[in-house]
Amino acid sequence: MFLINCPFCGEREQSEFKAGGEAHIVRPKQPTELSDDEWAEYLFMRKNIKGIQFERWNHAHGCRKWFNMVRDTSNDQIKAIYKMGEKPPVK
């Protein structure tokens, strides 16, 4: 079980958190102007990488804040954690 360093609360057990899927997928500002394919790209397509993956996590049973995580899905190492709106600190 991960030990996750919530940027607002500090280290907490994974059981307090909810994973929220791939990060940095921005909701289109004008969805109505998108074609079906463009909208589907936003709605359905996710990378699901083996290796370095950028993810959203929520401290659901804590401060309820969302934040981003960089995780190596091949070995579950958490490489970095940063707040929403911030740039990823690693590539």
Added chain:
Amino acid sequence: MSNNLRFKTSKLIDETYRVSFKFNNKKYFGFKGDTLASALLANGIHLVGRSFKYHRPRGIMTSGSEEPNAIIQLHDNSSRTEPNVRATEVEIYEGLVASSQNCWPSVNFDIGGINNLLSPILPAGFYYKTFMWPASFWEKYEYFIRKSAGLGKSPKVPDPDIYEHKYIHCDVLVIGAGISGIMAAKMAAKNGFKTLLVDEKSYLGGSSIYDNSEFSKINNQITSSWLEKEINEISKLENLEIKTRTSVAAFHGYNFLLACENLTDHLPINQRENKVRQRLLKIRAKKVISATGSIERPLIFDNNDRPGILLSSAIKKYIDLYGVACGENNILFTNNDTAYETAMSLIQRGIKVNAIIDNREQIDSKISYEVEKNNIKIYKGYTVVDTYGYRRINKISIMKLSKDGQTVVGDKTKLNCDCLGVSGGWTPAVHLFTQSGGKLKFREEDQVFIPNIYPSDQISIGSCNGDFGLEEIIKNTLSSIKKFLDIDNSEYKTVETISGLNQSKRNIWLLPSDKSIGKTKSFVDYQNDATAKDIKLALREGFRSIEHVKRYTTTGMGTDQGKLGNMHALGIISETAGTKMGEHGTTTFRPPYTPLTFGTIVGRNVGEFFDIFRRTPIHDWHVVNNAEFENVGQWKRAWYYPKDNENMHQAVQRESKAARDSAGILDASTLGKIDIQGTDASEFLNRVYTNAWSKLAVGKCRYGLMLNEDGMVYDDGVTTRLGENHYIMTTTTGGAANVLGKLEDYLQTEWPELDVYLSSVTDHFATISVCGPNSKKIVSKVIPDLDLSDEKFPHMSFKNANIDNIKCRVMRISFTGEHSYEINIQANYGKSVWEKCMEAGKDFNITPYGTETMHLLRAEKGFIIVGQDTDATLTPIDLQMDWIVSKKKYDFIGKRSLYRSDTIREDRKQLVGLLTENPEIVLEEGAQIVADIKKSPIEMLGHVTSSYYSPNLKKSIALGVVKGGKNMLGQKLIIPMENKNINVTVADPVFLDKEGERLNAKL
């Protein structure tokens, strides 16, 4: 007790404390400190069970948790009885009762033993090949297989014992209190690390604690004496917590470990009262030091499974630690030096060692010379080719190995014995290391897998790291711990060691025989009866990956996970396939390392503590008034209130009628409530609901539908504008937490520019809904100051009010289609206000109704229940709720998805009403809906989502989803049931009061 098997020992055994116990209904004696295995051996008993497939007699093989054979049923009392317990791990206590399992009628005469004679027709994969065809016979086969297999009996009544969970946080966790674990714990604790040391045994020191040999010394002291002083010292350290009888079951990522602490299993039953039996420790350690030791390997030769054949190290432990000789005429069979230590332990006590059979041609160590000095015959370069004796070994035959070790040569010699100790070298116990995600590497020299890449802040030391010699262990432990903990002071000035052993080994995975392989039974997995022959057969049949061979032959699939034989299986595979060790993978050891009881896993979370119950502030009233309850998420909701001898149907019919004819009252406190504030609150609601919110006046309420971004209905509820920048949103009972989470998600990640704050206030308010033609009269009695006139307080509006000076919010909203009011008041006044309403409604036959009646009343009106009539595949258009989707709004969550090519299909499943031809027949929810039953296969058009008998309409009504249902009004469809086909007609989903006259009736 046969005295010639019991010897005096200063360790562990208290010879003044005799303990009686029963095994297979016979009474025996042992001493305090004995395990069930050591006590049985002291009584001359080796045969303790039958093997799984061939029902061969099996004896105690080891002295620890790796035991594959001595698997017993503990306790005969039905509440505590426990199957699959290892006799080697049970500490005996006065009154212990145990019995063999997997044998009938008795361990000495077992009917299943016939399988042994049939074994030529029971090869690997036999069950797959034979019993799977024809498939329809499987049920019959299964019955017989299960009956004859029978791995013990489970208890039939609840467990009387107490279990609990405990979290532990430490700087350093040391697993295993052998010599390296003790040293590591001392160094960590003395250097300021908060340290926890655990060991599965009842004592500390591992195998070194009974190493009394002159051949291994530390600082010129006998190993056990040196270690005892160390143990004495660490037991006083403040920074160090020591837990014995504590077995680490799982090593997860991020140094999160689960361990089971056994607290009472070694006590007589009458001393266990009110004590916690086992405790599951949830350990989060900053650093983990694994000192889990190693497990001796058996040797794989024909008939290597007879009772009386034990691991050589087990024989040594039984004599040195328990003072028990496993036999009177011993032979040791080895490929390395450790068996000579066993020989010396036996010789020193005057126990006969008839011979040592050693695979090696050349043996050059002090200890081997010492053994030879004692006139023990050593057969160098020999192997055992067969053993004899049915219930106990009585003879072996040996032959000389060829130079390459692939065949045997020369004559066969027979030797008598009643006990054979085998040693195939040692396998590092890397199970926990691999569980944590660690990667192994193979060391060619001595054919072992050792830790290579650590996935977390951890280290392996001692023999689990492949250090087998005393000198190596101590030297490497000191240097690696210093580095691992980044400390200068090791606490150990100089540690001088001498050892009489050298590490040479002649490793042959499958020993050759004078017979062809097909005629041998060389067991690799004792518990599952998998032989070398089976593994070779699997390879011949094309299996390559170890994981496939394992499943096909069942090697390593027993409760011991193949702790003894997995390495040999890998070795035989690589030899046969001509590949490198590990090339076909190593098997995965999964948690738990040793089995956990269910009690330990659930801890205190049993009975009413199994899950959290949420009760409304009015709950007690419902209980007193005979309500039946329904679980909705974690909530207990009043379901219906049976009167006299009413059944559910009768109660619901009465409640539903009363609510429409006069007055009903519902506890709606479980509805989710989210307080929304901020200058952008209106804009926020505009974006999350499908309909328009900016023009909703203060004091007004509006029903809203929330979608997922994919356009599917997610939740619904009424939201009220309490002030310019203040709303209260209600959600479904089950959806409350998810809706809040979703809203927070959008606010924090997509629209951080919006000034909006959300708070869950579900538990802060009790919500009482009073409905029906007389609701106005009742509420006016409860809140006389409130003007309830339609002009001042119309439908879908809200008023602040006071009840006995307590502020409350009253909404005129309705989920039943009746004129109704919802009173929201601070939760702790809920029950008294409810009682006030009941009192005020007395003259109007006010009738409390539960969730079932609520569902019926709303179905009459065609109102959906999200999660019952919807299942995340329905858009508002599918629900025929086009009216709630704003055409004007530029965007809201899910809007774009409402005109994807898939969502605009005309033949999507759409919500419709269904009326049965015979109005008395009530459809089953979930039943399939079809048009043509003659077509094959029948095309499923949809299914029934809600169905009731309406007492107000005096007929059966139902809602369902049907492909293209929107355009099928009046069309006849069929609900095929088991014994009949029910004819239905597609109808408008609003069955009652389509014009909404009841809502606005002048009362």
